[in-house]
Amino acid sequence: MFISLAFQLQRPILPSREEHFGTLWEIAQLLQPFGLPIDIWRPPARTRKKSLVHAAFDHNGPTSTALEIQRVQDEKDGMTNYRRTGVWSGNEKGIGGALSVSFSSDPSLPICLFNLQFDEVQALDDTRNMQQLMLGLLDICPLAANIQVGPFRYYTAHQVFPKRPGAGWMLYLPKAIARHEVPEAAELVPVMESGRQKGTIIVSVSNDVFSIDNADHVKVANAIEIRLADRDLLPR
Structure with a gap:
């Protein structure tokens, strides 16, 4: 199942890396009651093996490793008005998924997105559970x-x-x-x-x-x- 939330930034600059990954962490917290614990998520990396070594989050927020990976990527990209990053559940079969958040402060391309994709998360096949998740996303992004x-x-x-x-x-x-x-x-x-x-x-x-x-x-x-x-x- 695929979920996409569209919104626009209410300020002229991008959120910090900490705020960006913090948003991903908030979304990951919403998913815990549906069988996706906070410690399964892995940060992006050049290979699957490298990604699996590190946790993206702990119960206090994004890990220092995930933030450092994002810092290196930001320096490589050299962009000041757009950033997209995400995490995945570390497995390619069975229950799992991927989350990404893109922020844009470019007035000509103002749309920002939360994207969530899930496989075999049976709890989210329930209509009421899915609505609960949507309401949680609206708590994070009230101006969706x-x-x-x-x-x-x-x-x-x-x-x-x-x-x-x-x-x-x-x-x-x-x-x-x-x-x-x-x-x-x-x-x-x-x-x-x-x-x-x-x-x-x-x-x-x-x-x-x-x-x-x-x-x-x-x-x-x-x-x-x-x-x-x-x-x-x-x-x-």
């Missing part, structure tokens, strides 16, 4: 422009509008959306802040895990996208 949840191939081959967010399994938009506006949705979950609704999680399939191999799942997700676009609710 959208969150997309679904199989990666849905977004590359099946969504209706390639340059707009796809409905997939679930789609968060920072808008209060009523049932009559998207009747195709299986569920609309209000996201509240300080007693008011700041957004909505639109669920295309609530009683099953979304699959692109199920034509009905793809059909309802496509219908949701078309309906949202028709009502000018799907951002460009």
